[in-house]
Each structure stands twice: as C-alpha cells, then as structure tokens.
Amino acid sequence: MKQHKKILKEDRWSRLYETDRYPFVYESKFRTDGISISTDQLTKEWGSWSVSERLSFANAFREKLEITAEDETILEFLMANGDDRVRTTIATSLTRHSNKDAVLEFLIQQLECDLEMAANYLQALTILGNPKALPAIRSCHTQMLAKIEEPRGDPDHSLIVSFLSCCATLWKMDGGPAYRDIIRSYLNHADEPIRNFAKACLEKWPL
Secondary structure, eight states: OOOOEEEEEEOSSEEEEEESSOSOEEEEHHHHTOOOOOHHHHHHHHTTSOHHHHHHHHHHHTTOSSOOHHHHHHHHHHHHHOOHHHHHHTTGGGGGSSOHHHHHHHHHHHHHHOGGGOHHHHHHHHHHOOGGGHHHHHHHHHHHHHHHTSSSSSOOHHHHHHHHHHHHHHHHHHOOHHHHHHHHHGGGOSSHHHHHHHHHHHHOSOO
16 A cells, blocks of 8 residues: 655755654655765855755765765765764765775764764764774773763763764674673663663664
C-alpha cells in the first residue's frame, strides 16, 4: 500500500514529510532529485545565505550517494568557510574525501576546538580508523571526564553525548573494555535520550 506523504517544509535543498507511519521524514534533494551545484556557484552565493540556509545546504549535501571531484572541492570550501554547525554536520561526509591525511588533520583540529560538539568528529575519526588520531581522542576523553566530574550540577546533555561518543570511539579503535563499561553505566541514566544514545553506541558505532 502506498503511503500518504504530506510536505511539512521544503526549501531549495530538501523536504520534510509527514507520512502515515512517521511524523517526520527528511529527504535530501541531492539524493532524490539529483540536484547539483558547482563550487563556483556555491562560492558566489554563500555570502548571501543566512545561517539557516547554510546549515540546510550542509545537511542535504552530506546525503549525496556519490562524491565526485567537484564535490570534494565543495567539501573543502565548507571546511574553510562553514561555521561550527556546518563543519560538524559534514564531518562524516569528509571521510569520503580522497585526501585522507588532510581530513584527518582537520578532524583532529576540530575535535580539540569544542568538546561539546565533538560527537560527529569522533564518528568520522572512527570511520577513518587512523591510529594517529588516538592521542587527540584520549586527550579529549580526559578533558571531558574532568568536566563531567566537576561539582557544578548535572553536565550538559551535549557534553555527555560527546563523552559517550569518545568512549565508543576509543572502544572501537583502542579495544579497551573499560570504555565499553563506561558506556554501559549510562544505560541507567535518568535522562531517556542519554540512555538511548548509550544503547545505540553499544549496538552500532559509528551510528
């Protein structure tokens, strides 16, 4: 039986649907409609876009099924010109870039800039699987743990998500069961989204 689809929101790059089965279904036009944009066109338009338009583009672009040489130059443009939210949005897409060394350097640099936005960078580093990233990831883990253990009330949700992501990355790349056990300890967390994220980390990482 064909599902009924109601468009809730649409822009140049994507659509958001409501269906009989799901309240929200995201669809990138790069994936479904085969739209494209050149680096030259993006460069000319970027300055006129709002913050939300830039983020919408990044969200849709990362859903591309195949990455061409032109797409790689677009990723490089986003690495250089995107804000924190754009850069973390494209993090896992960067692993499909042919210059793995440049991507590794970029991901490590971003990881060290903002601990609370580290989750996507850690997923990308797990995908790359390069042990050269381990010292930076271990340092990240130490800093996050120190922040979580500060006697200042409950840590931010984003910090816990990044910390669990860091544990999952070290578990997968370093093989330490202690990191897995830390994740397991969050299965009983008071916050349901945290419990669900911990469960997801144990079942499949990167997500």
